[in-house]
Amino acid sequence: MEKMKKLSTKNSKEFKFINYLLIALNLGGKSENTKKINYTLTLFPLIFIISFILSLFIGRLWFEPNSIFTDSLAKNILLNVRLPRLIAVSLSGACLALSGVALQNLFKNYLAGPNILGVTSGSAFGAVLAILLISYNPYAIQISAFLSGIVAMALTYTVGKKLNGSLRTESESSIINLVLAGIAVSALFSAGVGLIKYVANPTDKLQAITYWLLGSFTGIRWDDVYITVIPLIICIIGLNLLKWQFNILSMGEENAKSLGLNVKKYSVIIILLATLGTSSATAMAGMVQWIGLVSPHIARLVVGVDNRRLIPASMFTGASLLLICDTIARSLTPSELPLSVMTSIIGVPILLKILIRNQNKL
């Protein structure tokens, strides 16, 4: 194993393949693995649980935890306002992070994420179109956001494939072209959002669109949780069940095929699950930036690249990060701060720090 590690630093294709294969089949570096699995099993869920409990008792209305048994206002705020909101935030954060890590694996690109590949812009376009055409129907907004997110992702994937071959190697070409396609598709849907904003009535529809685009979990109640919990849970369970396939896929298409994996089928399933999660979260809260991109990077720093640990670690990181951002957004000032502003303020420095750290390592 030591010998293999030394050789792998040479970055040869063969050793990368063998290393990935060992990881995928759970055969490599047992003692190290066990340590990292412990991290995954304890550290990330623990941070999430602490964040959740703290968020339950932080807000504009301060009360002692035991007052929920005596004060009906405190009890109501805790059970009917904060609890459904925190559940929605946690599930959305988990889904966004899982979508991010899934797309990063699928496209073998650490810059990939729901935002970069156009899913968020696509969902945003679908939602604002529904707001423009059908007023005050949250179900229509959600369905429209989901469908439009799928269209955006399909477009990115198709355009990215068509652009292949313009660079030296296949993998280089695939990665860069996919990101370029994502940027183009994202710009296209962003232009659509801009056009809808331009034609929307500035006094009602435009206000609703702007408010929605800034992102917020305000007003989320149990009814909303019941509606969105199903697609979010499907995304979470589905992507967690594909941990082993992610490891195989990350070896490259040819290697995955040679190991008997139906790459096309799994690619479609992963894209559908990631789009389902992202668009459901977007339909509920509006545009939530950076969580999908940053969370897998944070998790990767701690648990490494093995998807069996990375997937749950990213999930808990996304949930915790979004909980923290949402708690600050709703508690810092009497007026709620836009969620996207908070996720950007917190997410961007973290990403930059990670990138600088990785740069220094090279």
Place this chain on the structure above:
Amino acid sequence: MKLNKNMKKTLKTIILTMFLCVILTMSGCTTTQTDTTDNTSVKGNEITKISTISLLDGLNNNVTVNYPCNSVVSTYGMVPAVIYSLDAQDTLKAGKGIMGSDEFLRILNPNFDDMAQVNTENVEEIKKTNPDVVFAPYWNEKNGIYTQLNSLDVPVFFVDIETVPNYYKLLSNMGKMFNKSEKSDYLIDYYKGKIQYIQDTVKDSEKPKVLVLAHSAKKNSFWTPGGDFWGNEMVDIAGGVSVSKDLETGKMPVNVEQISNWNPDKIIIITYTRDFSSIDAKNQLMNDEGWKEINAVKNGEVYGMPNDGDSWDVLSPKFTLGLMWTAKVIHPEVMNVSLKDEAMQQYVDVYDMTPEQISKVKIVGDAIN
């Protein structure tokens, strides 16, 4: 005593000069404004005399416009209704109303929608209407189209109507521009009288905590007016204490937790669309579990602001209706008036509407009768 020839000549000159002075002074008195000036312009072989008037706009810029203004464009949705209230609607070449007020303006002028053909965001389209002045919102001063308009010799008059004194100032300025000072003076006195009546009626009553909430068109989501927004002054004049007055200025999104913290005695709900009325928003709020422990909700003191095309909570020609209604829901024990009757009367007093026009107005909201 005999006057010599030179003295006679001097006397004649003095008398003639004095006569001319008197004539000039008298002619000065007959012009409407002291701040107007006359210029001549030659167009082909025709010599036309153009009067101009200089006025301070909402940003204290000195704006010189043709007098009287015969052609105006509005890029600010609050302005068309004010122009209609001054009986100067014939001057309006382009400009839509705000917050559904087009519906009301269509009753006053069935051809109102023809103006919608002009894109008021496009400099060329605006210039084509050859306006004497363009009315624009004060917060848009840096917008490039206004610099371009100025360079095309189209004066831009920035409008700031966030407070009652500013509203009076605008009425007065527009009255001068359109040569409708009589109407603008009448309206200012009319509004002052209504405010005085409201203040006198509620002055001895206790001031409850009042929250003004505007629905943000997303389920269970609201914003509230910050510091210097009219909503706070409206509550103050109507005899209440606005709980959101200490927020920073602007439309501030607030959640139910913050509102629980304020725990208001009365809540006034506003929507700016006829598709989802203030009554709909109120019903949504009353059925939301999150609000049930707030005093106003527990005591059934939540009211939907009336909307007749315009929501009555904005500083528009109907703002005294909104004030009177707010005073009525805050102090029903002293402000015992029918807002429906009051509205019918104000439509005549402000817009000079006919009974046929009034019959087309539909008011939606709480506590109207």
